[in-house]
Amino acid sequence: MTEPTEKAWRRVDRYLTDTLVGHDAALEQAVADQNSAGLPSIEVAPVNGKLLHLLARMSGARRVLEIGTLGAYSTIWLARGIPDDGQVITIEAEPGNAAVARANLDRAGVGGKVEILLGRAAEVLPTLEGQEPFDLVFIDADKESNTIYLDWAARLGRPGTVVVVDNVGRAGRVADADTTDPQVIGTQRGLEMLGRDPRFDATAIQTLDAKGWDGVAIALVV
Ligand code: DHB
Ligand code: MG
Numbered sequence: 001m002t003e004p005t006e007k008a009w010r011r012v013d014r015y016l017t018d019t020l021v022g023h024d025a026a027l028e029q030a031v032a033d034q035n036s037a038g039l040p041s042i043e044v045a046p047v048n049g050k051l052l053h054l055l056a057r058m059s060g061a062r063r064v065l066e067i068g069t070l071g072a073y074s075t076i077w078l079a080r081g082i083p084d085d086g087q088v089i090t091i092e093a094e095p096g097n098a099a100v101a102r103a104n105l106d107r108a109g110v111g112g113k114v115e116i117l118l119g120r121a122a123e124v125l126p127t128l129e130g131q132e133p134f135d136l137v138f139i140d141a142d143k144e145s146n147t148i149y150l151d152w153a154a155r156l157g158r159p160g161t162v163v164v165v166d167n168v169g170r171a172g173r174v175a176d177a178d179t180t181d182p183q184v185i186g187t188q189r190g191l192e193m194l195g196r197d198p199r200f201d202a203t204a205i206q207t208l209d210a211k212g213w214d215g216v217a218i219a220l221v222v
Pocket of ligand 2: 141
């Protein structure tokens with residue numbers, strides 16, 4: 001049996017990506033333009049983008065909320081998973097990121113389905129109250145605020161809403177009980193909330209993909 005060395009799991013990730021995800025010009029150009037613009041390369045891996053896309057389709061989502069747009073790589077995957085009369089609302093704190101995201105969304109042909117709301121998510125989320133509930137919420141922003149974002153996901157969702165939280169493994173550091181890293185602590189608090197808060201039923205899986213060793217939590221609003 002092959003040991004899961006970095007070389008081995010990167011090879012498997014390439015195999016899975018080539019076999020199941022394929023290569024898409026608009027998505028690959030979105031990453032290239034994001035990198036040229038100096039944004040960090042922290043978009044989800046292709047296999048993970050496809051997971052978001054499939055979760056949107058499996059849940060029949062029409063209204064999607066994304067917290068943390070970056071260059072819109074995951075936003076494109078989500079927008080392609082909802083019907084033409086659906087909408088993705090994505091929240092981004094950095095105006096420069098939002099400009100890159102807008103260009104990437106328009107080039108990918110999904111610009112009409114996506115509204116980018118500029119601002120700190122903790123301030124933008126309350127303005128969404130009273131709208132039709134979201135069917136899927138993807139949380140991928142500052143990890144320190146994950147419990148705030150999960151609370152809003154439950155409030156802006158409905159029973160049956162799918163909630164996905166990115167980066168719950170953090171190269172294994174999520175299991176460090178004595179960590180002082182605020183991002184890891186925020187991730188831990190979010191997971192503890194998913195385990196304890198009666199509004200959610202959740203699990204999480206570790207991931208080894210183009211973005212290294214991390215993980216994704218998947219929850220249902222009950
Ligand atoms: C970081 C944030 C992310 O959303 C991600 O996918 C990877 C890394 C970070 O802040 O380090
Ligand atoms: Mg992320």
